[in-house]
Amino acid sequence: MATLDFSPIADTTRRAEIVALLRRAILTGQLEPGQKLNELRISEQMRVSRAPLREAMRELVQEGILTSIPYAGTFVIDVTAKDIDDAYSLNKVLDEFAIARTWPLRDQRFFDELDRRHAAVKQATRELDTTRQIETALQLHGLIHEWADNSVLLETWQRLTSRLQMYFALHQRARNEPVPAEDAHETYVRLLKGNDMPAAQHHAKEHIDFDFEALLAYARGLERRGPNDASRASPTRGRPETA
Amino acid sequence: MATLDFSPIADTTRRAEIVALLRRAILTGQLEPGQKLNELRISEQMRVSRAPLREAMRELVQEGILTSIPYAGTFVIDVTAKDIDDAYSLNKVLDEFAIARTWPLRDQRFFDELDRRHAAVKQATRELDTTRQIETALQLHGLIHEWADNSVLLETWQRLTSRLQMYFALHQRARNEPVPAEDAHETYVRLLKGNDMPAAQHHAKEHIDFDFEALLAYARGLERRGPNDASRASPTRGRPETA
DNA sequence: TCTTGTTAGATTGTCGACAATCTGCTTGTG
DNA sequence: CACAAGCAGATTGTCGACAATCTAACAAGA
Numbered sequence: 001m002a003t004l005d006f007s008p009i010a011d012t013t014r015r016a017e018i019v020a021l022l023r024r025a026i027l028t029g030q031l032e033p034g035q036k037l038n039e040l041r042i043s044e045q046m047r048v049s050r051a052p053l054r055e056a057m058r059e060l061v062q063e064g065i066l067t068s069i070p071y072a073g074t075f076v077i078d079v080t081a082k083d084i085d086d087a088y089s090l091n092k093v094l095d096e097f098a099i100a101r102t103w104p105l106r107d108q109r110f111f112d113e114l115d116r117r118h119a120a121v122k123q124a125t126r127e128l129d130t131t132r133q134i135e136t137a138l139q140l141h142g143l144i145h146e147w148a149d150n151s152v153l154l155e156t157w158q159r160l161t162s163r164l165q166m167y168f169a170l171h172q173r174a175r176n177e178p179v180p181a182e183d184a185h186e187t188y189v190r191l192l193k194g195n196d197m198p199a200a201q202h203h204a205k206e207h208i209d210f211d212f213e214a215l216l217a218y219a220r221g222l223e224r225r226g227p228n229d230a231s232r233a234s235p236t237r238g239r240p241e242t243a
Numbered sequence: 244m245a246t247l248d249f250s251p252i253a254d255t256t257r258r259a260e261i262v263a264l265l266r267r268a269i270l271t272g273q274l275e276p277g278q279k280l281n282e283l284r285i286s287e288q289m290r291v292s293r294a295p296l297r298e299a300m301r302e303l304v305q306e307g308i309l310t311s312i313p314y315a316g317t318f319v320i321d322v323t324a325k326d327i328d329d330a331y332s333l334n335k336v337l338d339e340f341a342i343a344r345t346w347p348l349r350d351q352r353f354f355d356e357l358d359r360r361h362a363a364v365k366q367a368t369r370e371l372d373t374t375r376q377i378e379t380a381l382q383l384h385g386l387i388h389e390w391a392d393n394s395v396l397l398e399t400w401q402r403l404t405s406r407l408q409m410y411f412a413l414h415q416r417a418r419n420e421p422v423p424a425e426d427a428h429e430t431y432v433r434l435l436k437g438n439d440m441p442a443a444q445h446h447a448k449e450h451i452d453f454d455f456e457a458l459l460a461y462a463r464g465l466e467r468r469g470p471n472d473a474s475r476a477s478p479t480r481g482r483p484e485t486a
Numbered sequence: 487t488c489t490t491g492t493t494a495g496a497t498t499g500t501c502g503a504c505a506a507t508c509t510g511c512t513t514g515t516g
Numbered sequence: 517c518a519c520a521a522g523c524a525g526a527t528t529g530t531c532g533a534c535a536a537t538c539t540a541a542c543a544a545g546a
Contacts, residue, residue: 012507013313013529015301039498049531051294054499058258058298062305064398070256071498071537086393090340097336150329152406155307156399163395255537256499282528292501297529314507314528 014048018056021046026065026076027162028131029169033079037066065162079167087163088208094145094157095204101148103197110147111193117143118189125183134168140185144192257291261299264289269308269319270405271374272412279316280309308405322410330406331451337388337400338447344391346440353390354436360386361432368426377411383428387435 025031043053057074060066068074077083102110117140124132138161145157188207191200268274286296300317303309311317320326345353360383367375381404388400431450434443 015529016313040496050498051530051532055298055301055529058301059305062302070259072539073498083394086395089344090393090395090399093336093340097333101332150333151326152329152333152403156333156402159399160395258499283526293528294500294502298499315509316528 013052015052015055015059018046018048018053019059022056022060023063023065023162026060027165027169029166029173031076033076033166033170035076036073037075038073063162064159065166077163077166079170083163084167087160087167091160091164091208092205094153094160095208096201098144098148098150098153098157099192099197099201099204101150101153102144103200105147105149106192110143114140114143114189114192118185121185122183130172131169134165134172137185138165138168140189256295258295258298258302261289261291261296262302265299265303266306266308266405269303270408270412272409272416274319276319276322276409276413278319280318281316306405307402308409320406320409322413326406327410330403330410334403334407334451335448337396337403338451339444341387341391341393341396341400342435342440342444342447344393344396345387346443348390348392349435353386357383357386357432357435361428364428365426373415374412377408377415380428381408381411383432 022031022037031037037057039050039053039057043050046053057066057068061068061074065077066074067077117136120136121133121140124136142157142161145154148154184207187203188200191203194200265274265280274280280300282293282296282300286293289296300309300311304311304317308320309317310320360379363379364376364383367379385400385404388397391397427450430446434446437443
């Protein structure tokens with residue numbers, strides 16, 4: 001028989017859809033860092049009860065983009081310059097590892113997918129859709145982590161990605177100007193297709209450096225002006241239950 | 244005035260306690276891999292309603308030690324040899340990074356804490372408490388990740404640790420024999436106190452190798468005999484919603 | 487005026503019940 | 517006997533209501 005592989009059926013629980021909705025709202029910056037999530041208000045807006053909403057929020061807390069204080073509320077995580085720096089330096093290490101693991105597994109399907117994602121970035125750039133530009137760039141970058149055949153690495157990178165996407169979106173939102181139109185990923189893609197693995201690893205580091213540069217400057221600027229002004233109830237008691 | 248710093252008050256929600264209970268049950272192997280968690284039964288045993296229990300389970304799903312299939316149930320993750328291998332190889336990279344970051348931050352407090360945790364391992368070994376032995380060994384190992392001053396790294400390592408602890412406990416349980424009594428961490432501690440960082444990094448890798456060796460062999464043996472026989476409802480539909 | 491105790495309102499945490507879905511068995515039919 | 521349809525039981529997902537806790541405003545007293 002012909003081996004037809006069906007795609008998985010859609011998630012049927014409200015919880016899963018709520019997770020997707022909330023995650024998108026946070027990662028695109030519609031929910032600002034530090035902002036409190038009022039359960040009753042959100043559940044009424046989404047036309048669901050608080051039970052699946054709360055379960056969804058627990059997931060996002062564990063995912064690292066929300067933080068919860070008992071009897072006080074659940075908040076979008078704050079973005080500190082140190083967080084970005086931490087994620088940045090760890091990402092370097094993970095990239096190096098991912099490239100090393102992916103290297104011997106590269107095949108035609110890998111190169112095709114690489115080109116496909118690269119094209120998606122370029123299209124988003126042409127259309128000046130900054131949100132989509134961030135998304136596609138991270139997806140391009142994520143290919144080496146998906147291809148490395150290491151589930152723990154992939155999980156780790158996806159967690160990192162959530163934060164990175166949030167940081168980038170915040171950055172874009174604040175500056176509100178399109179990313180440079182020239183293609184910053186041309187060399188990256190070319191090196192991943194070549195035969196010089198150390199060169200690819202080295203470029204990945206430099207490439208990240210470039211992306212993070214402006215972001216870090218922005219975050220540091222934020223901190224100098226004091227914490228974000230998003231309407232939050234300034235939780236003072238207890239500590240967030242981070243993972 | 245004298246600056247007396249109070250420790251944070253204990254978590255007062257049932258949810259937090261349930262998370263701790265379940266996590267411990269899983270990591271010590273009281274709940275076996277693949278086993279299904281019946282919500283009604285557990286909630287009755289714990290004398291709580293299903294709401295906080297379900298929220299706790301969502302957290303543990305996101306933490307990576309449970310897996311959930313809509314309308315089918317929530318299960319303890321299965322332990323495959325590949326999972327162990329993945330965690331193992333990534334752990335090497337993280338260790339190297341953690342040592343590099345910790346190195347310039349070492350001070351007397353670090354050395355004291357190092358000795359304290361080392362002593363805890365030795366005491367657990369003397370008392371032949373294998374479960375505690377695993378716990379303390381991982382805590383000793385975790386110091387470099389805590390000290391590295393990188394929150395993302397720490398989070399990542401803690402996620403890894405959960406699985407490692409589960410794997411080790413499973414291993415111990417199956418073989419039911421105490422770990423070699425000789426002190427395997429003596430060199431590790433000594434190198435962390437010394438001045439040769441590359442040597443410390445190198446030893447960390449070798450040290451992990453040693454620990455994982457038997458574990459990997461055991462896991463591979465498991466797979467050869469087919470999947471675990473824990474009473475599970477053999478979920479066939481849908482896919483687990485891993486993080 | 488500053489501090490302390492009280493109270494009202496709002497929000498989070500928890501509960502018990504109902505709805506939706508799955509699994510396995512039974513039953514009827516060829 | 518093979519097989520499909522349908523039913524019953526069990527389990528998960530969701531809902532609305534109540535209890536516990538927090539915040540902020542206000543009053544009383546030193």
